[in-house]
Amino acid sequence: MDFFLTEEQKIVQRLARDFAEKEIMPKVSTDDHAHRFQNEIVKKMADHGFFGSVFPEHYGGSNLGHIAHAIIVEEICRAESSLRHFFNMQALTCPLTILNWGTDQQKKKYIKKLIQCELFGVNAMTEPNAGSDFASIQTTAIKDGNSFVVNGSKMWISNAPIMDAGVVYVKTDPKIIPKHRGISCFIIEKDMPGLKRKEIKNKLGHHCAPTGELIFEDCRIPEQNLVGELGQGFKIAMNALDFGRISVAAGAVGVAQACIDESIRYCNEREAFGKRIGEFQMNQQKIADMIAGTEASRVLLYKAAFLADQNIRNTLESTIAKHIAAETCVKSARFAVEIFGGYGYSEEYPVARLYRDAIMYQTGEGSSNITSMIIALDGLGWKKVKVEY
Ligand SMILES: Cc1cc2nc3c(=O)[nH]c(=O)nc-3n(C[C@H](O)[C@H](O)[C@H](O)COP(=O)(O)OP(=O)(O)OC[C@H]3O[C@@H](n4cnc5c(N)ncnc54)[C@H](O)[C@@H]3O)c2cc1C
The missing domain is CATH 1.10.540.10 (Acyl-CoA dehydrogenase/oxidase, N-terminal domain)
Known part of the structure; x- marks a missing residue:
């Protein structure tokens, strides 16, 4: 090692x-x-x-x-x-x-x-009535000749307003039990008749990333756009999340690091009671927690990414990395805002933006409740995701 x-x-x-x-x-x-x-x-x-x-x-x-x-x-x-x-x-x-x-x-x-960004992509899983409970998606794709007719909608889809092509998860067998076996994955393109897009405006943060809805009204997807096999969509999506969570954890580490950088700078600049505010032990405690949490997150992140590079399944490791990094990032953003005092509440300084952006990491790619659940169920031995290596 x-x-x-x-x-x-x-x-x-x-x-x-x-x-x-x-x-x-x-x-x-x-x-x-x-x-x-x-x-x-x-x-x-x-x-x-x-x-x-x-x-x-x-x-x-x-x-x-x-x-x-x-x-x-x-x-x-x-x-x-x-x-x-x-x-x-x-x-x-x-x-x-x-x-x-x-x-x-x-x-x-x-x-x-x-x-190469000649095409902008999407990965459309979430629906207005099903996010964490992905197996309960309601958008259907019913076979008709050489194509599938899709009806339903997707919510909170990154890149939806600017998309050219991407993957979408739909129910090809809406009645099958267990429900997750009825999901399939298809490639969609923006010009398919029956596909409409709508931007979601006024988000709390992440303002440079366009987000939107995809609405399917008798939208025909050719059968050759099926990704994997019919009914394999849930497995494909969960596999994609193993990799996606590495990336989310990395983003959270980056935001946490930005919170550290800004806080250290301000602690050295700002004075109160005749001292630099970094001299107050309560501020030092925050700096120490931020640095220790971020470094721990980074190590977990690299471990999950290392396993992915060895082609070893990393569901537990990427989930733990994402979980810890997201929590650390939110805590660090809160500490940074506190360290900046009143100026932390102003858009003049970057910490307000970091605070708004940080919260996203507790939601995307499995909320913190869901990542807790995956980790706990593996630990309890009720739903093992860890593989031995
Ligand atoms: C800016 C942004 C971009 C996004 N981009 C995409 C994208 O590109 N593609 C995509 O498919 N999705 C995307 N999403 C959606 C995101 O993945 C979902 O919001 C997320 O999975 C949570 O689903 P939900 O919003 O339906 O919340 P819900 O599933 O309704 O959850 C609501 C609350 O209940 C909790 N909860 C739910 N089930 C349980 C449980 N069993 N145990 C304990 N607590 C539970 C959750 O943790 C959460 O706190 C994006 C979201 C945002 C905000």
Whole structure:
């Protein structure tokens, strides 16, 4: 065992940090940026190869692996957390699902274009009435000739307003028990007749990532767009979450690190009672908790990513990493706001944005309640997800 990054990983880290500091950080301080998706930043990220870490070279990837992916995500999210969503849509849950489960034709048609951001992707699981309870989705896809007719809707879908193509999970056998066996995965494209999109505006945070609804009204999906086998959708989605949670954990670590950076700077600048506020032990306690929690999250994150790089199932490890990183990130954002006092409540300083963005990490890719449940059920031995290695 060793804890050193390889030379390649160090190069990637420097590249991503440099990009974040030069291309992203100067822009996040303006209000304009805070409420707008910036296509050119995401495209530049693609040009730097940031979405290709876990893809082979013949699909335009760098094959550097999940640890490299985690390093890049941390650096980017240290600057702007919204950009984390694009790592799912252009690098993981969308194209990686096609890589792992799709046909050769699907791989050739979509993967390279997604990781190079020639196409914007989606990964559509959640519905207005089913998020955590994914097996209870109600959107149906009924076979008719050579296609499936889809009716229903998807909610909270990242990239929906700007999407070109992506994966959607629907019920192809709505009556089957157990329910999760009736779910299948398909590739959709924005111009399919019967598919409408609607932007969700006024989100609490993550303002640079567009989010929306997908509405299917007798939308026909050709049968060759099926990903994997009929009824295999639940398994495909859960497998995608194992990788997605690594990326979410990395984003949470990046936000937590940003909270540390801002708090340390302010603790050294601001004075009260004739002292720098960093001299007060209660503020030092917060700094210590933030640093210790973030470093622990980072180690768990690298362990989960290491297993993914060895092709070992990492459901428990990625869930633990995501759980701890999300909780640490929210706690660190709260501490940062407290350290900034009244100025923490102002959009003039970045900690207000970090606070709004941090909370998202407790929801996406399995809420903190759901990740707690997965960890506890494995521990109790009632639903094992851990594999021996
Ligand atoms: C900005 C944003 C982007 C998103 N992007 C995507 C996307 O690209 N694709 C996509 O498919 N989804 C996306 N989501 C949706 C997200 O994955 C869901 O919001 C999340 O899974 C929770 O589902 P829900 O909102 O339906 O909450 P619910 O499932 O209704 O949960 C509500 C509350 O009840 C708790 N709860 C539910 N079940 C249990 C249980 N069994 N035990 C204990 N507590 C429970 C939850 O933890 C939560 O606190 C996004 C959400 C947001 C906010």
